[in-house]
Amino acid sequence: MRTSIATVCLSGTLEEKMQAAALAGFHGIEVFEQDLVVSPSSPEQLREMAAELGLSLDMYQPFRDGVEVAPEVFPDSLRRLRAKFDLMRCLGTPVLLMCSNVATAALDDDRAIADQLRQAGELAAEYDIKLAYEALAWGKNVNDWRRAHRIVELADHPAVGTCLDSFHILSRGDTVDGVELLDPAKLFFVQLADAPLLKQDILSWSRHHRVFPGEGDFDLVDVLARLHECGYAGPVSLEIFNDAFRQADVYRTAVDGLRSLRWLEDQTADAVRAAGEDPAREPLVLSDLPDPQPPRAWDFVELRTSKLGQTTRLLHQLGFELAGHHRSKDTVQAWTQGPVRVVIGEDLQAPLEQPTRLAALGFQVDSPDDAAHRASRLLAPVVSRTQQPDETVLHGVLAPDATEIFFGPHGDRGVPPWLEEFGADPAEAASDSLITGVDHVNLAQPWQHYDEAVLFLTSLLDLHAQPAQEVAGPSGLVRSQVMRSADETVRIPLNVAPTAAEQGAYTGAAYPEHVALACSDIVAVARRARRRGLTFLPVPENYYEDLVARFDLAPDAVAELREHGLLYDRDERGEFLHFYTATLGEVFVEVVERRGDYRGFGAPNAPVRLAAQYRTWEETAGAI
Structure with missing residues (x-):
């Protein structure tokens, strides 16, 4: 063509x-x-x-x-x-x-x-x-x-x-x-x-x-x-x-x-x-790309930081354990909890004020080589990655927002072979835990590249765009559109912050990206995290008063939500409970528990989060 x-x-x-x-x-x-x-x-x-x-x-x-x-x-x-x-x-x-x-x-x-x-x-x-x-x-x-x-x-x-x-x-x-x-x-x-x-x-x-x-x-x-x-x-x-x-x-x-x-x-x-026709028929010859390699599972999430202590402390508070340091990359370590793997890259060259950020997403696919070939035909820039001859090959490309996307192979019991490079015990990495997986990862997009990001994730990962929503925040409306895999293994909401934030009036600090972790018992996760000193994003009392009016919840149920800083939503399919950590640089963590067949993301609670993050940003800016 x-x-x-x-x-x-x-x-x-x-x-x-x-x-x-x-x-x-x-x-x-x-x-x-x-x-x-x-x-x-x-x-x-x-x-x-x-x-x-x-x-x-x-x-x-x-x-x-x-x-x-x-x-x-x-x-x-x-x-x-x-x-x-x-x-x-x-x-x-x-x-x-x-x-x-x-x-x-x-x-x-x-x-x-x-x-x-x-x-x-x-x-x-x-x-x-x-x-x-x-x-x-x-x-x-x-x-x-x-x-x-x-x-x-x-x-x-x-x-x-x-x-x-x-x-x-x-x-x-x-x-x-x-x-x-x-x-x-x-x-x-x-x-x-x-x-x-x-x-x-x-x-x-x-x-x-x-x-x-x-x-x-x-x-x-x-x-x-x-x-x-x-x-x-x-x-x-x-x-x-x-x-x-x-x-x-x-x-x-x-x-x-x-x-x-x-x-x-x-x-x-x-x-x-x-339809039974030949796409190679002249004169309009339709060429095929290599077959898409939809993600079968989340492989890892990578954070990069110049504040290693703060970042690893947050993971510890959420129940993660150090799997080990990479055997050939001195500044890289892996933290695991159940099937979730978080790679931490310490950026020693960055200034101390360099914020912690979400740097890369890894996916397990059937054929990493085919995924890389398709990405090449789709003109995705290749991520340069050094590795030793005996280390796992991870093909990486850059998404439009500069997030690195990696394709890795399946390992035994879902544990990737690259984890052994950290000296991790696969049996321990796959053990039962309160955290059961990556529920979703929310990526912030510059407004001028939003459509490009949708096409990139559609064409490369075979994700499907869901209807967009808009939620109100202190600096204006935030547009959000969820990209899902067909089996919903992977969910990536894309958020577009108001233009004012892009122009520096708000520095974008209240629109960080975040990793949402699925769990089996959110109250138990919250209790453990609080004992370990986790700073939760504050939830105003007015929110809990409103919950009673919206859902007619029992007083003891509301009291439990209030005690642990939890937010709540439900629809005809099920319930959704979640909490947010304070923002660390440009990223924060959300922990969620889905009950029944709830498929949303707690959108009615997003304004609560945005307002709380905005207040925190104002207080921090004022202190400086």
Whole structure:
């Protein structure tokens, strides 16, 4: 499948966009007119640059309000077209995107519009250029792809064809039923964009909220599968209007875009194969990625710190025991409790004020090698890791938020072979304990990379996004979306803090990441932790008064919750009890007990935590 990306998707200058697209691995680009107009490079220079980069210049766009105009105005459309064709000849772009009219449309007659398209096609043919006619979702008269294609067929000119854009189709609630029946010779170009389902006017939705495939709610597998069936032979291009993308690093956005196309191509190949068709059928050959390796179990959680004593004391208070120091890495140690393994890396080079942070997540998968190969095809940066010849190979990649993701093998009774490198006794590591596993790990995301993180976890780990929620905190709303494995072994909520925190007004300190540990008896864990001196996150008395009103709990049950600093939630499936530790640097720990089949995360209690963390941060800042 030939991949392309519109320069409007990316930040920076046209020259920077071209370099980023080429470096990411795209075959070609669509040149957005404004990018060319503001560039100091001549069309000839840009054509030469594209050749040196190995990029094809697939399309020039857009040409607006050129057809569907009053007959007396149309000659001026032809004049403008000739000027664009002169430019495109110098640039070397073979296709011009002609949008349906949104402002000056005077014709609402298909044959009259087709006649104007035919005349435009005659002029285009003189330059060996093709016109791709696209129905904009907000077109004044022509706003659906079927009508646009009928007009193209009426024009009946070899230089006039259709451009299909998934956003303009699906945003109107339309379908792509019938695309598989199109004559591929009349389908000149395809643009893909995903989007979250929003209730707002389509133009605003289009201009600000498009995302890459896999980051929204549209069924783009169906779109690509029908294109494959019809025999479409051209590029599959991304056209994304998104405020965050145009402010983000140009290269990482380009990588995110190509990752989305490779993931979509792989998903579509599976769907086509399941339907009894051959995904390798030309001309739209759909390539497979290595099979996903969904996590079978949590392998480890790694913290890095310059305050080793504080960090290990917290683990001791929660019942963890030192499994040992790594035999070849002096600054690395492992702590275990039941099936949970926490690796501590002491950062001796960091300043003393360097906060403790969540550095890495390890997962046990069926084939670590296949997981690493899939990650490579999805353009995930590799984590450099030193190891001795007799040590376990752990393949690692960087997530968009710089969290390291490692893939490890299964060990006997679920105990990984790398734990022996710490001198640990596997039998002891797997013994019964109050802590029964990692319930979930909550990762904080910069707002501009949130969609990228969703796609990364979807495409790499085969996690599935759940509906997003918003909870109120002292600095604004915090958006949270849970990513789950199919068997719910792995749950990773992604949180996006309010923009003010990103800008330093709140330093982000109240939005740390956290590890949630599952337990069999939360009261027993809390009692043990309190005896060992654990500092719990304070819960206000008003919270417990409200619990009585919300759930009509027995007085002794509320008293027990209050005594141990526990929070409570329940739904029709079961109950959820949990407590939080104080924040250590950029991370804290939550301990949870699920009773029955409760599947949530105590979302009604999140504002209590956010407010308590905010108060603690204010007190600390005031003391300084």
